[in-house]
Amino acid sequence: MIAHLSPSTLAGTIPAIASKSQAHRLLICAALADRDTIIACPTLSADITATADCLRALGADIAYENGLFTVRPIAHTPPAPQLDCGESGSTLRFLLPVVCALGADATIKMHGRLPQRPLSPLWEELQAHGAVLTRPAPDIIAVSGQLAPGAYTLAANISSQFISGLLFALPLLAGKSAIRLTGKLESASYLTMTVRALARFGVDCPFENDAYAVPGGRRYASPGTARVEGDWSNAAFWVAADRICGGTLTITGLEPDSPQGDRAVTELAGRIAGGGAVVDCQDVPDLVPVLSVLAAVTPGETRFENAGRLRIKESDRLATTAGLIKALGGDVTELSDGLIVRGRARLSSGMVDSANDHRIAMSAAVAALACDGPVTLYGAQAVNKSYPAFWRDYAALGGKVTLEDDP
Numbered sequence: 001m002i003a004h005l006s007p008s009t010l011a012g013t014i015p016a017i018a019s020k021s022q023a024h025r026l027l028i029c030a031a032l033a034d035r036d037t038i039i040a041c042p043t044l045s046a047d048i049t050a051t052a053d054c055l056r057a058l059g060a061d062i063a064y065e066n067g068l069f070t071v072r073p074i075a076h077t078p079p080a081p082q083l084d085c086g087e088s089g090s091t092l093r094f095l096l097p098v099v100c101a102l103g104a105d106a107t108i109k110m111h112g113r114l115p116q117r118p119l120s121p122l123w124e125e126l127q128a129h130g131a132v133l134t135r136p137a138p139d140i141i142a143v144s145g146q147l148a149p150g151a152y153t154l155a156a157n158i159s160s161q162f163i164s165g166l167l168f169a170l171p172l173l174a175g176k177s178a179i180r181l182t183g184k185l186e187s188a189s190y191l192t193m194t195v196r197a198l199a200r201f202g203v204d205c206p207f208e209n210d211a212y213a214v215p216g217g218r219r220y221a222s223p224g225t226a227r228v229e230g231d232w233s234n235a236a237f238w239v240a241a242d243r244i245c246g247g248t249l250t251i252t253g254l255e256p257d258s259p260q261g262d263r264a265v266t267e268l269a270g271r272i273a274g275g276g277a278v279v280d281c282q283d284v285p286d287l288v289p290v291l292s293v294l295a296a297v298t299p300g301e302t303r304f305e306n307a308g309r310l311r312i313k314e315s316d317r318l319a320t321t322a323g324l325i326k327a328l329g330g331d332v333t334e335l336s337d338g339l340i341v342r343g344r345a346r347l348s349s350g351m352v353d354s355a356n357d358h359r360i361a362m363s364a365a366v367a368a369l370a371c372d373g374p375v376t377l378y379g380a381q382a383v384n385k386s387y388p389a390f391w392r393d394y395a396a397l398g399g400k401v402t403l404e405d406d407p
Contacts, residue, residue, distance in 0.1 A: 012249065084111075097165040100143060262286060281306050
């Protein structure tokens with residue numbers, strides 16, 4: 001899909017969509033619980049749907065109607081379940097350990113760039129504890145064997161999703177386990193989200209001496225109901241747009257004390273708007289594309305550091321973010337693990353390829369607000385991964401956009 005964008009100003013009130021990060025976690029806990037759970041989740045995305053579909057494949061009965069998930073937990077895992085993770089890294093990394101803990105002989109399908117995204121050292125730790133994992137094809141993982149409790153060790157600076165996946169899986173095993181972390185922890189806020197979700201379902205995993213203590217033989221205890229809070233990660237596009245448009249937007253449905261690390265977008269956007277900043281991206285990598293756009297239209301120099309993990313996202317986000325800014329006449333230097341953006345008052349116009357990356361597509365839409373001419377965006381359908389209603393909401397706020405199918 002191609003989006004034709006013209007310079008415009010956004011104004012009005014926009015409710016935040018449901019946090020897909022929290023939706024993943026609540027759905028998984030509910031599917032492993034002792035009784036049904038109703039989860040209020042007013043909006044869906046391709047990633048949320050992928051997790052729900054994979055849990056259905058594992059035996060959960062999940063219905064969605066009028067903004068509510070009704071989750072009847074897994075009673076028995078069907079033989080040879082087939083899970084399709086789509087392009088969702090969270091779905092894959094959270095559920096691979098769960099599949100191993102359930103002892104399922106399963107097949108996991110991946111799409112897009114997901115087969116290229118690393119699974120080491122989680123892969124090796126699962127194999128060392130009884131799982132049998134193979135790659136019969138680049139986009140397929142075959143799983144068999146039975147995961148055993150014990151001592152697990154993971155580097156803390158690789159992916160918090162690996163740690164979260166083990167936290168979901170290990171309580172299902174007969175004995176106690178420990179997850180020892182080595183090195184400096186990154187994306188700590190996402191682990192806080194996981195631990196809080198587990199606690200809501202009666203599973204406490206205390207962290208001390210660089211290790212999580214995980215109880216064994218536990219059936220998750222459903223609270224009966226739960227609610228997915230507003231998503232700071234996707235609200236970040238409206239926060240940046242509000243800065244560009246001069247304070248014309250009101251974003252509702254966000255919790256200021258949320259465990260989501262991307263709530264830092266408000267403070268970071270303010271620092272950048274003040275004339276440049278140094279942004280440590282270690283805990284907020286998803287904010288880099290849209291904050292880079294904001295920096296590109298703000299006089300001053302902004303440096304984004306510790307962002308090397310962006311190279312293994314849906315696209316190489318350091319390269320695609322730099323490409324977006326350059327395509328629209330901005331000034332950016334790509335580093336091995338970051339970006340240096342030298343801002344100016346306006347961008348020009350041009351053509352941008354989203355590289356099938358939802359955050360690049362939405363960042364391009366925000367950039368168009370500060371362009372002197374039209375922007376043509378290829379791959380506009382990428383927003384469906386996290387925010388299917390983005391273009392509708394963009395237009396409702398006054399954004400000038402015309403969508404057409406690829407020829």
